[in-house]
Amino acid sequence: MTEEALKELLYKIADDxxxxxxxxxxxxxxxPLLEEDIAFSSMAQDKxxxxxxxxxxxHELGEQEPDIVAFTRNADxxxxxxxxxxxxxxxxxxxxxxxxxxxxELIRFNMLAECxxxxxxxxxxxxxxxxxxxxxxxxxxxxxLGKATEESHNKMQSALNEALPYALGMxxxxxxxxxxxxxxxxxxxxxxxxxxxxxxxxxxxxxxLSLPSWNTIKPVYGGRKGKHTDHLxxxxxxxxxxxxxxxxxxx
Amino acid sequence: xxxxxxLDPRINRLNIPAEFGTSFxxxxxxxxxxxxxxxxxxxxxxxxxxxxxxxxxxxxxxxFAKEQFSRRGISCSxxxxxxxxxxxxxxxxxxxxDIYDYIHQEIIEEANLNDKVSYEVFHLMKRGxxxxxxxxxxxxxxxxxxxxxxxxxxxxxxxxxxxxxxxEDFLKIEGEDFADIxxxxxxxxxxxxxxxxxxxxxxxxxxxxxx
Numbered sequence: 001m002t003e004e005a006l007k008e009l010l011y012k013i014a015d016d017x018x019x020x021x022x023x024x025x026x027x028x029x030x031x032p033l034l035e036e037d038i039a040f041s042s043m044a045q046d047k048x049x050x051x052x053x054x055x056x057x058x059h060e061l062g063e064q065e066p067d068i069v070a071f072t073r074n075a076d077x078x079x080x081x082x083x084x085x086x087x088x089x090x091x092x093x094x095x096x097x098x099x100x101x102x103x104x105e106l107i108r109f110n111m112l113a114e115c116x117x118x119x120x121x122x123x124x125x126x127x128x129x130x131x132x133x134x135x136x137x138x139x140x141x142x143x144x145l146g147k148a149t150e151e152s153h154n155k156m157q158s159a160l161n162e163a164l165p166y167a168l169g170m171x172x173x174x175x176x177x178x179x180x181x182x183x184x185x186x187x188x189x190x191x192x193x194x195x196x197x198x199x200x201x202x203x204x205x206x207x208x209l210s211l212p213s214w215n216t217i218k219p220v221y222g223g224r225k226g227k228h229t230d231h232l233x234x235x236x237x238x239x240x241x242x243x244x245x246x247x248x249x250x251x
Numbered sequence: 252x253x254x255x256x257x258l259d260p261r262i263n264r265l266n267i268p269a270e271f272g273t274s275f276x277x278x279x280x281x282x283x284x285x286x287x288x289x290x291x292x293x294x295x296x297x298x299x300x301x302x303x304x305x306x307x308x309x310x311x312x313x314x315f316a317k318e319q320f321s322r323r324g325i326s327c328s329x330x331x332x333x334x335x336x337x338x339x340x341x342x343x344x345x346x347x348x349d350i351y352d353y354i355h356q357e358i359i360e361e362a363n364l365n366d367k368v369s370y371e372v373f374h375l376m377k378r379g380x381x382x383x384x385x386x387x388x389x390x391x392x393x394x395x396x397x398x399x400x401x402x403x404x405x406x407x408x409x410x411x412x413x414x415x416x417x418x419e420d421f422l423k424i425e426g427e428d429f430a431d432i433x434x435x436x437x438x439x440x441x442x443x444x445x446x447x448x449x450x451x452x453x454x455x456x457x458x459x460x461x462x
Contacts, residue, residue: 039317126435144310
C-alpha cells in the first residue's frame with residue numbers, strides 16, 4: 001500500500017467531517033427547540049473537531065498544516081461526498097442526512113479502531129464514543145418524527161427519498177480500494193455500505209418509514225474525485241472568509 | 252381576635268403542614284412536559300440534580316440532557332432523566348430544621364400498599380445547592396418510602412428538602428455500555444469561556460493602540 005492510498009482515505013474522511021460540520025452549524029441559533037439547537041450545534045462542533053484530528057494525521061504524513069488544508073483549497077480539491085455539501089434544507093432533511101451519515105461513520109470508525117496503523121486506530125478509538133451519541137441522537141429523532149404525526153412522517157419520508165441517492169455516494173470507491181483492504185487498513189467501502197444498509201433498515205422499520213428497493217436508487221458519485229455540486233464553493237467562500245482576511249491571525 | 256400576618260417571604264415560605272403525604276407533585280406545564288436531569292460526575296460520586304429539559308419523551312429528554320448538562324466539565328459517567336411529575340417533593344424547612352423530623356409513623360398507617368418496588372431518595376442540604384442522590388430503598392408506597400428514608404438516612408445534619416421517585420420511572424444512561432460517550436469530555440475545555448486566555452493579547456493590543 002502506498003502513502004498516496006492512505007492519504008486519499010484520510011482526506012475523504014476529514015473533508016466529509018469538515019463540510020458536514022460546517023453545514024450542520026448553520027442551524028446554530030435557529031434550531032427547532034432550544035435544547036435541540038444546543039445538541040445539534042454541539043455535534044457539529046464535534047464533526048469539525050474530528051476533521052482536525054484527521055488533518056493532523058495527514059500533516060504527520062507530510063501534508064500542510066490543518067488550517068492551510070482546510071481553508072485554502074478550492075472545491076475541486078475537496079474529497080467529500082456530494083451528500084455532505086448539500087444545503088441544510090428543512091430540519092427533516094438535516095436530520096435524515098445526520099442519520100444516514102452517522103450510521104456510516106460509526107461503522108467506519110469501528111473498523112479504523114482495528115487499523116494496524118496505531119496513530120489512526122488511536123484517533124478512531126478516541127472519537128467513536130462521540131459518534132455513538134450522534135447515532136443515538138439520530139435514531140431517537142427518526143423514531144420520534146417517523147411516527148409522530150402524518151405531517152412529520154411525510155416530511156421524513158420525502159427527505160429520506162431525496163437523500164438516499166446522495167447517501168450511497170458516500171461509498172464511492174477509490175482507485176486504491178483493494179490496496180487498503182489488502183493492507184488491512186479497513187474492510188473497504190463496499191463492506192461499510194453492506195453493514196450500513198442493515199443498520200439503517202432496522203431503525204427505519206421501527207420509525208415506520210419505508211425504504212425503496214436499493215436497485216432503484218442510482219448513487220450520486222463524483223465527490224471523492226473532486227466533482228462537486230454548485231453548493232460547495234459558496235460554502236467554502238463563507239467558511240474561509242475570516243481566515244482569508246488575515247491568514248496569520250492568532251485566534 | 253385578628254392575627255397579624257407577616258409579609259416577610261422567609262416566614263411565609265415556612266408553610267410546612269403538620270402532616271404531609273403524597274399530594275405534593277409539581278404542577279404540569281402546558282407545553283412539552285419537563286424532565287428532571289441528574290448527572291453523575293464520576294463513577295464513585297452521587298448523582299446530582301443539574302436542571303430541567305423540555306422534551307416529548309424520555310429518550311429525547313436524555314439527548315437534550317446530555318448536551319445541556321454534561322457538555323462541559325471534567326468528566327461524566329451517567330445521566331438519569333425522569334418526568335417531573337413522577338418526582339415527589341417534600342416541603343422546605345428553614346432554620347436548620349430537619350425535614351425528617353416532620354415524618355412520623357402515622358404517615359404509613361393510612362397509606363395504600365402496593366407491591367414492593369425501589370425508590371430513589373435525594374437530599375437537599377442547603378438552599379441554593381443541588382439535590383444529591385442519597386440512596387435507593389424498597390417500599391410499598393411513597394409514604395412508606397418516606398418513612399424508610401427517615402430510618403435509613405436521617406442523620407446529624409438537617410435535610411431541608413426531600414425528593415423521592417420510583418427507580419423504574421427513570422431513564423438511566425450509565426454503566427459500561429455508555430461510558431465511552433463521555434470519553435472525550437476532559438479534552439473539551441474550549442467549551443468553557445475560561446479556556447480563552449485573552450488578557451495578554453488585550454494588553455498587547457492596548458499597548459499597540461497607545462503607542
